Amino acid sequence: MQVGLLRSGSLKEKKLIWDEINACRASQLNKIWCVVGDFNSIRTKDERKSLVSSSNYSREIHGFNEFIEKAELLDIPMVGRKFTWYKPNGTVKSRIDRVLVSKKWMEVWPNSKQFIYSRSVPNHFVLVIKDSCPNWGTKPFCSLDIWQKDNRFKDFVRCKWLSYEVHGRGLFVFKEKLKKLKVDLKVWNKEVFGDVNQAWEILKNKIQELDVRDDVGDLDEECRLERRSLLAEQNENAFRQEAVIHQIVRLKWLKHSDLNSKKFHSAVKWRRVRNGINGLFVDGRWCEDKEVVKDKIRDFFKARFEGVVGLQVRLDNVSFNSIFVVDNKMLVSPFSEEEVKDGVWSYDSLKSPGLDGFNFELIKLCWEFFRDDILLAVNDFASFGK
Structure with missing residues (x-):
């Protein structure tokens, strides 16, 4: 109306x-x-x-x-x-x-x-x-926690990670392996794990078809068993949908068993609508051209993070506190596996370490074969600062 x-x-x-x-x-x-x-x-x-x-x-x-x-x-x-x-x-x-x-x-x-x-x-x-929903290009990668509930996931990641051959310094090797893993996980998600929303529609249609046949008395025992299997699969799919919504809205009090998808779907959609960028004012005129908008946003943040030419800080006649040789040796020594592992496990599993989209839950799950590359990356950064 x-x-x-x-x-x-x-x-x-x-x-x-x-x-x-x-x-x-x-x-x-x-x-x-x-x-x-x-x-x-x-x-x-x-x-x-x-x-x-x-x-x-x-x-x-x-x-x-x-x-x-x-x-x-x-x-x-x-x-x-x-x-x-x-x-x-x-x-x-x-x-x-x-x-x-x-x-x-x-x-x-x-x-x-x-x-x-x-x-x-x-x-x-x-x-x-x-x-209006502008297509700004490829969506950023984000690992889904529900992947880790799939029995095939860890073996897939192990197989792929150990197959990557990258040469160079520790930090470069770790970064390139993560990039390769992103590509493979996107394929795995599409071809093996599947789209949970699409799977829900397929299951719903199959169950509805069997229900219609049952209403007219045209359902044998084999079809009844098939429907029972489809209903179990639909419950599993509903759990996956709720897990994805839980990760998106970041509500820690939401339990995976609390099937209130309508409310949280609505919350996610409304938040996306309110925070969406449809265009910018460019030279006083409203612009919705995707390439122009992306260039302006890139230029804005580039200008914010560029260094100021000529800015120098002098530390003449400044006295600094000194530390003992033993303390200095401890500070410059390589990080041990125990120190790095304690650091990783001290973070909330749902916290993401950066823009790469991998959270600590995945790193903890795959620690046994991520470990060596992470240690090399951490000590490489500590030694060279980049």
């Missing part, structure tokens, strides 16, 4: 409209809703800027937010501009036009955003709803 709104004047008039929408919404909670238009109301003080005076909008803000919460609507992210209405003399600007949608809407169009374009009338800007 779509509801279009025109602006109203007093807060009393607005509340009458909000109550009418809530009454209609309460009787149709299972339908897809989209409420769009000029609400003439704001949700926070930052959504209205005035060059003349600053009024108190607390009652209006509280009432509008209460209406949205009671109606169980979501204010989808805005892209392009911060304000949708400007007073002709330029003294006031506000975000009074917006799109509110139901959770059912987000299940169908999970990447919905409201884009603000140029003015269509003197005071208001054009508001366009898009289900």
Whole structure:
């Protein structure tokens, strides 16, 4: 259902409209809703800027937010501009036009955003709803904890790791082996472990087909055994789905046996929508060109991390505390296996050591054949600093 709104004047008039929408919404909670238009109301003080005076909008803000919460609507992210209405003399600007949608809407169009374009009338800007999900290229690798529950996983990693032949310093060897392992794990995940969502749909369709046959009495004992096997496989697949969701949302209190996938799927999708980058302002103009946006982001962080030419620190006449020879020998001696292992085991298993996507759970699981390469990498870094 779509509801279009025109602006109203007093807060009393607005509340009458909000109550009418809530009454209609309460009787149709299972339908897809989209409420769009000029609400003439704001949700926070930052959504209205005035060059003349600053009024108190607390009652209006509280009432509008209460209406949205009671109606169980979501204010989808805005892209392009911060304000949708400007007073002709330029003294006031506000975000009074917006799109509110139901959770059912987000299940169908999970990447919905409201884009603000140029003015269509003197005071208001054009508001366009898009289900936008830009393809920024290859997704970063991330090892899934559920892989380690598969009996085939550890043997696969051992076989691949011991087959890699890389020559060079310890840190280089370890890095190159991890890169090779990423490639092989992606193939293994696709061809052996499988897509859990796709597998769920296949299992559901097979079980449904057998259920239909059972309803008409056309199901023999062999098919009953097959259905029992499929149901067991579906339960295992549901566990895998929950494990993936658990890792994505990073909620430690979520138990793998707590089958509340609808709630957490919704949380993950909404977080992705809110944090997504659809474009940037480039030289004052909104740009959605993928290559331009990626170049601008790369240039931004490159400038942040580049060193300042000519900056020098002098330590003349600075006295430093000294240590004994025995202490110095201990500090520069190679790291032992026990020290490195204690360091690895001291970290939470779900913590990732860096951008490579491998967490400590995988390193601990595969320690027996990762160990030598990790020791060489750690001592190589300690000796050369890179």
